[in-house]
Amino acid sequence: MNELQQKIYKRLARYVAVDTTSDGASTVVPSTDAQISFAHQMADEMKKAGLQEVEVDEYGFVTGLLPANTQAPAPTIGFFAHMDTVSDYNGHDIHPVLHENYAGGPLVINAAKNMVLNEQTAPRLSQCVGDAIVTADGNTLLGADDKLGIAIIMTLVEYLVSHPEIKHGPLKVAFTIDEETGTGITYFDVKKFAADFAYTIDGANLGDIDCGNFNADSFVLHITGKSCHPGSAKGFMANPVRIAADIIASWPENKLPETTDKEDGFILFKDITGGLESAEVQGLVREHDLTKFAQFKQDLLDLVDQKRAKYPAAKIEVEFKEQYRNMRDILKTRPQAMELLEKALKENNISYRLTQARGGTDGAQMTFKGLPTPNIFAGYENPHGPYEWCSLNWAEKALRVLKSIATNAVAQK
Numbered sequence: 001m002n003e004l005q006q007k008i009y010k011r012l013a014r015y016v017a018v019d020t021t022s023d024g025a026s027t028v029v030p031s032t033d034a035q036i037s038f039a040h041q042m043a044d045e046m047k048k049a050g051l052q053e054v055e056v057d058e059y060g061f062v063t064g065l066l067p068a069n070t071q072a073p074a075p076t077i078g079f080f081a082h083m084d085t086v087s088d089y090n091g092h093d094i095h096p097v098l099h100e101n102y103a104g105g106p107l108v109i110n111a112a113k114n115m116v117l118n119e120q121t122a123p124r125l126s127q128c129v130g131d132a133i134v135t136a137d138g139n140t141l142l143g144a145d146d147k148l149g150i151a152i153i154m155t156l157v158e159y160l161v162s163h164p165e166i167k168h169g170p171l172k173v174a175f176t177i178d179e180e181t182g183t184g185i186t187y188f189d190v191k192k193f194a195a196d197f198a199y200t201i202d203g204a205n206l207g208d209i210d211c212g213n214f215n216a217d218s219f220v221l222h223i224t225g226k227s228c229h230p231g232s233a234k235g236f237m238a239n240p241v242r243i244a245a246d247i248i249a250s251w252p253e254n255k256l257p258e259t260t261d262k263e264d265g266f267i268l269f270k271d272i273t274g275g276l277e278s279a280e281v282q283g284l285v286r287e288h289d290l291t292k293f294a295q296f297k298q299d300l301l302d303l304v305d306q307k308r309a310k311y312p313a314a315k316i317e318v319e320f321k322e323q324y325r326n327m328r329d330i331l332k333t334r335p336q337a338m339e340l341l342e343k344a345l346k347e348n349n350i351s352y353r354l355t356q357a358r359g360g361t362d363g364a365q366m367t368f369k370g371l372p373t374p375n376i377f378a379g380y381e382n383p384h385g386p387y388e389w390c391s392l393n394w395a396e397k398a399l400r401v402l403k404s405i406a407t408n409a410v411a412q413k
Contacts, residue, residue, distance in 0.1 A: 005392040011151035016143035021091040022084035030060040030177035050161040059187040066171040074169020074410045078198030081149030082179035094140045099133040110138025131393040144390040145383035149201035168406040182323040185362040190369040197337035200363040203377035206394040210357040210375035212328030214286040215293040221281040224315040238313035240279035263288045327367035344404035
């Protein structure tokens with residue numbers, strides 16, 4: 001590892017040791033107290049690194065400013081990463097494992113559990129021969145999503161402060177809450193942040209640039225039935241559990257996450273709770289094209305209407321909640337962020353892919369709030385599970401892309 005990679009790794013190891021799992025079922029903001037504690041920890045570190053105007057707001061967002069060190073005109077650029085880790089897999093008591101100078105072939109994560117990174121579990125690992133690789137120990141996720149993004153940004157700040165000969169305009173830094181629940185950025189004050197455009201450092205593989213994303217809503221099906229003794233249920237009982245199962249089983253097989261890829265949309269039925277009196281089904285709607293997205297929602301409503309006719313004794317209600325929208329069209333009308341990003345990628349000899357993310361980022365919501373924010377790779381693969389890993393070489397390249405963006409923006413306002 002070179003010096004920059006060592007700095008990134010030390011920060012990553014320190015950050016993932018702090019449990020910041022978010023909670024999609026919570027009704028408070030942020031969804032977990034641990035995120036607030038981590039926010040104050042980051043605020044202290046940001047001040048020591050040389051950032052000014054550092055603040056933790058009422059919701060737990062941490063922001064700071066690295067002032068311009070040149071009089072030349074330059075836009076104000078924001079760099080974002082999120083503090084929370086997903087609740088889909090254990091994020092408690094994380095122990096990162098450093099595999100220096102990866103020699104190629106299978107990489108053992110946990111021998112006792114027979115957990116190995118190979119061509120099947122880590123398709124891009126073969127691109128990283130000679131790199132320093134970081135994994136968890138097989139008992140938790142790694143948390144590189146997105147604490148690697150935080151480590152990259154903080155290492156960049158330290159680098160720029162220690163090299164005043166590198167001229168840049170004003171740079172804003174923000175570490176955000178509850179990205180994994182899709183709700184946190186709703187509370188972020190874009191106007192107060194006052195950047196011209198920004199980047200989230202929250203992508204995965206080297207060269208992946210998300211300049212579009214799913215349109216996304218969550219939904220809840222509320223099913224109220226009629227319960228009675230099963231021995232005398234004929235013609236009377238309306239079983240919410242059966243109705244929920246019928247709705248899920250009736251959704252088309254070719255419109256599910258496990259049967260779609262690329263820009264195909266889907267509906268995910270992700271949770272069922274209930275009994276003989278009532279049941280609740282929670283799910284997600286995802287589609288890149290807004291017209292098709294609206295049709296997916298209508299198709300679900302039409303399916304529910306069919307089940308209302310089939311089960312007249314039951315009450316079935318559908319509640320949609322907007323999560324985020326596709327940022328693609330807005331980025332096209334305000335191209336400076338993408339122009340600087342593509343120039344930086346080419347300068348650093350990085351082959352890149354402009355992708356439509358099968359998911360969403362904080363940047364999607366911020367773009368619709370008026371802050372164009374494409375998403376840049378941080379350098380990890382297999383997030384949200386025990387096979388998550390990252391390349392410190394990829395992370396360093398992400399840092400160098402951010403540096404190029406900052407320096408190339410000078411005199412381009």
